[in-house]
Amino acid sequence: MNYGLYIHIPFCVKKCIYCDFLSFNSCDIHEKDKYKYFHALEEDWYTKLNIFNPGDHIDSIYIGGGTPSLVDPFYIDTLLRVIKSDIYVTKNAEITIEVNPGTVDIDKLEKYVSSGINRISIGVQSTQDRLLRSLGRIHNASDCEETFKMAKEAGFRNISCDLILGIPQIKNEPGQTFEELCEDVENVLKWGARHISVYSIIIEEGTPLCELFERNKAFEIDDDLERKMYRAVSSLAKEYYLSQYEISNYARSDTKSAHNMKYWKCLPYIGLGLGAASYYPADKKKPQGDYIRSSNTRIITDYNEFYFKGESEIISVEEQMNEYMMLGFRKISGPDGRVFKKRFGCYYHDKFKDKLEMLASKGLITFNENARLTKKGLDFANEVFREFV
Numbered sequence: 001m002n003y004g005l006y007i008h009i010p011f012c013v014k015k016c017i018y019c020d021f022l023s024f025n026s027c028d029i030h031e032k033d034k035y036k037y038f039h040a041l042e043e044d045w046y047t048k049l050n051i052f053n054p055g056d057h058i059d060s061i062y063i064g065g066g067t068p069s070l071v072d073p074f075y076i077d078t079l080l081r082v083i084k085s086d087i088y089v090t091k092n093a094e095i096t097i098e099v100n101p102g103t104v105d106i107d108k109l110e111k112y113v114s115s116g117i118n119r120i121s122i123g124v125q126s127t128q129d130r131l132l133r134s135l136g137r138i139h140n141a142s143d144c145e146e147t148f149k150m151a152k153e154a155g156f157r158n159i160s161c162d163l164i165l166g167i168p169q170i171k172n173e174p175g176q177t178f179e180e181l182c183e184d185v186e187n188v189l190k191w192g193a194r195h196i197s198v199y200s201i202i203i204e205e206g207t208p209l210c211e212l213f214e215r216n217k218a219f220e221i222d223d224d225l226e227r228k229m230y231r232a233v234s235s236l237a238k239e240y241y242l243s244q245y246e247i248s249n250y251a252r253s254d255t256k257s258a259h260n261m262k263y264w265k266c267l268p269y270i271g272l273g274l275g276a277a278s279y280y281p282a283d284k285k286k287p288q289g290d291y292i293r294s295s296n297t298r299i300i301t302d303y304n305e306f307y308f309k310g311e312s313e314i315i316s317v318e319e320q321m322n323e324y325m326m327l328g329f330r331k332i333s334g335p336d337g338r339v340f341k342k343r344f345g346c347y348y349h350d351k352f353k354d355k356l357e358m359l360a361s362k363g364l365i366t367f368n369e370n371a372r373l374t375k376k377g378l379d380f381a382n383e384v385f386r387e388f389v
């Protein structure tokens with residue numbers, strides 16, 4: 001069985017105003033705590049080794065955060081060496097690191113390459129200084145371009161950029177315009193991005209941005225404008241030979257995110273680090289049976305003391321079928337009927353006949369060999385997902 005491995009690094013220079021990820025302002029964390037954290041990551045890895053069967057491999061690693069590029073690359077290199085000494089990481093495994101502009105230099109990027117990291121995901125978010133400021137990002141637009149250039153110079157060929165769509169009006173700063181979003185997409189594509197992720201901003205409870213909304217100091221952009229922006233991304237990406245392969249992701253045929261594809265295909269993965277989730281067969285000898293979804297503690301002091309345990313639940317085969325559909329519909333190609341049959345012993349067309357026909361009658365999905373979202377379905381995807389929760 002091939003597994004994906006996610007490694008969470010929860011440190012950031014400072015929190016962005018919209019962020020509810022599990023990450024901390026670095027000024028609140030001492031270097032010795034970072035050292036402790038990496039020590040705990042190794043220990044976390046050892047405790048999870050018993051999940052694997054002899055002969056299991058890892059074929060994708062994703063180092064995310066937080067801001068993984070904030071820590072000394074030596075920590076990351078050491079951890080990757082430990083992992084590779086315990087399990088076979090396939091030769092062509094995709095190994096990604098997330099970096100934020102303003103936290104890397106050429107030396108760091110070259111060290112990533114020497115550690116075997118072959119894909120980089122840059123948190124650009126916008127190429128408009130005014131919007132980066134209003135989101136509380138630590139970098140400006142020229143830092144983004146500089147980071148991209150350095151990544152290429154260091155030897156990265158597979159570079160992805162994250163962008164945000166629908167940035168609201170924040171205090172007196174007007175919201176993102178259609179032209180600005182298009183310019184953002186074109187800029188990163190001109191730099192040479194082989195993959196882009198364009199996420200609509202979500203106003204998460206408890207964030208400073210949410211508080212600004214509650215105090216009427218921030219206002220969402222118009223819904224129609226947001227949808228117009230969403231559709232424009234796909235057309236712009238096409239001009240640079242990237243096609244949409246997931247609701248928010250665009251790539252060439254050979255640069256789709258192998259790691260994220262595992263999530264959308266319900267394949268097994270192991271998570272290391274604070275709050276990191278894992279998903280794997282409950283019984284090693286029965287890979288077609290129940291699965292376990294577990295997550296590590298979200299309390300860093302516990303984690304650093306090697307108390308990793310968080311929540312855990314059994315996912316029955318019936319639940320896996322539903323999840324397969326829900327996550328599969330995120331892919332533009334839809335859930336794969338043949339893979340479904342191989343894994344669960346039946347066709348989803350039969351298993352979910354009534355639901356699929358109902359969704360098709362509303363114009364939200366269409367059938368060829370596989371079921372997939374229509375253009376309308378892309379705008380109302382949550383209505384489709386809800387059927388499989």
Ligand code: SF4
Pocket residue numbers: 011012013014015016019020021023065066067100123
């Ligand atoms: S850099 Fe990313 S993880 Fe860190 S605070 Fe900003 S959005 Fe959150």
